[in-house]
Amino acid sequence: MAADDPDVATGPIMFIAGTRPEAVKLAPLILDLLARGQRPVLVATGQHPDMFDEALAGFGLQADHDLGLMAASPDAAVGRLVPMLADVVRARQPAWVVVQGDTSSTLAGALAARYAGARLAHVEAGLRTGTHDPHPEEMHRKLVAQMAQLHFAPTAAAAAALAAEGVRAGVHVTGNSGIDALLLMRARLAHDPGLASLAAAPLAQVPQHRPWLLATIHRRENQGARLAAVLAALADLAGAVEIILPVHPNPAISGPVQSALGGRAGVHLLPPLGYAAFVALMGRVMLVLTDSGGVQEEAPALGLPCLVLRDVTERPEAVASGNAILLGCETPVIVATAQQIMHDAALRASMSRPALPYGAGGAAQAINDVLLRQASASWPQNPESWSRSAAHHPRSRAPAR
Numbered sequence: 001m002a003a004d005d006p007d008v009a010t011g012p013i014m015f016i017a018g019t020r021p022e023a024v025k026l027a028p029l030i031l032d033l034l035a036r037g038q039r040p041v042l043v044a045t046g047q048h049p050d051m052f053d054e055a056l057a058g059f060g061l062q063a064d065h066d067l068g069l070m071a072a073s074p075d076a077a078v079g080r081l082v083p084m085l086a087d088v089v090r091a092r093q094p095a096w097v098v099v100q101g102d103t104s105s106t107l108a109g110a111l112a113a114r115y116a117g118a119r120l121a122h123v124e125a126g127l128r129t130g131t132h133d134p135h136p137e138e139m140h141r142k143l144v145a146q147m148a149q150l151h152f153a154p155t156a157a158a159a160a161a162l163a164a165e166g167v168r169a170g171v172h173v174t175g176n177s178g179i180d181a182l183l184l185m186r187a188r189l190a191h192d193p194g195l196a197s198l199a200a201a202p203l204a205q206v207p208q209h210r211p212w213l214l215a216t217i218h219r220r221e222n223q224g225a226r227l228a229a230v231l232a233a234l235a236d237l238a239g240a241v242e243i244i245l246p247v248h249p250n251p252a253i254s255g256p257v258q259s260a261l262g263g264r265a266g267v268h269l270l271p272p273l274g275y276a277a278f279v280a281l282m283g284r285v286m287l288v289l290t291d292s293g294g295v296q297e298e299a300p301a302l303g304l305p306c307l308v309l310r311d312v313t314e315r316p317e318a319v320a321s322g323n324a325i326l327l328g329c330e331t332p333v334i335v336a337t338a339q340q341i342m343h344d345a346a347l348r349a350s351m352s353r354p355a356l357p358y359g360a361g362g363a364a365q366a367i368n369d370v371l372l373r374q375a376s377a378s379w380p381q382n383p384e385s386w387s388r389s390a391a392h393h394p395r396s397r398a399p400a401r
């Protein structure tokens with residue numbers, strides 16, 4: 001790295017993140033950098049404080065800075081985070097700022113990086129439904145694509161979606177680092193009986209003689225009537241199967257879930273599970289019903305039949321692999337499809353073949369190879385150099401807008 005060149009950032013690789021899926025999917029990158037003797041910096045925004053910390057702890061990691069944000073809405077989160085994050089970026093002068101996915105923390109981290117003059121890399125770039133749903137996540141992804149210099153697309157289709165928007169430079173198809181996390185955790189569970197028994201503990205009360213069905217639901221677009229319809233389907237299915245539902249702490253989810261399913265026989269409402277426990281559970285259930293992006297990616301790798309509680313998905317590869325069905329949220333459709341999969345062994349077998357459309361676990365290494373190779377690339381990103389050149393330009397004397 002050219003430390004004496006004022007136009008080249010010389011600091012560490014900095015990760016900015018705030019939610020559980022970002023923690024899970026960035027952990028393999030951070031672990032790989034640590035194994036290479038690097039000193040990455042992880043800045044937590046505080047968007048999902050407990051779930052974020054718990055997911056990181058599953059990998060023996062914790063944040064270096066925690067901004068402790070509590071914001072009720074994405075606009076409030078972004079508005080408050082950008083200046084706080086930009087200060088951290090300016091203070092640490094990272095070689096790269098890395099953001100992941102599509103959350104408010106992702107967008108705020110990207111804006112802060114660019115306002116502070118840092119170079120920006122986006123992990124899990126190019127996922128598109130081609131609609132405005134999910135909102136605001138799809139908007140976040142598109143905006144970050146306009147700002148990043150490096151775009152790590154998990155699949156060829158994601159890279160093609162970026163190209164269709166004119167984003168061609170700096171695009172690398174790497175697989176999804178969420179699969180690295182999954183395979184890492186599965187291997188740990190297989191080799192560490194202590195961890196496996198801790199991971200099984202939250203499910204100790206669930207009867208073993210009926211099949212287990214796992215459900216997760218948290219998306220903004222599924223709140224209200226759609227959530228009520230899913231909960232009615234789960235109530236209908238309970239009894240034939242044991243329903244296991246780790247409940248998202250958002251009150252717009254947890255309130256209706258408790259009212260519809262609390263105390264019902266055959267339904268097990270749990271707090272959000274640590275990543276080890278959740279991976280162990282996915283390995284144990286017959287079927288998963290979910291609106292989670294990460295679970296849609298994990299299900300094919302595990303050979304786990306997956307019913308997607310959405311009308312559109314930015315993860316069509318899971319459906320193409322035969323593991324997932326894009327189902328929507330209508331009660332009778334959910335009940336009939338789940339029952340069909342439970343009773344039709346041939347259909348279940350066809351949905352249970354492991355597939356790796358999101359890579360075989362080498363994403364973190366591939367991404368870090370690119371980041372480290374380009375850590376010393378010389379293009380002026382230092383804000384000092386911007387203000388120096390601006391001062392020489394007469395039209396730039398106008399006040400900043």
Ligand code: UDP
Nearest residue numbers: 021024246272273274275278292293294295
């Ligand atoms: N997950 C977890 N505990 C849970 C539910 C999910 O560790 O109780 C993991 C899951 O394996 C996946 C990630 O969290 O890796 C998905 O997060 P979430 O569904 O919150 O977000 P999305 O993927 O939809 O952005």
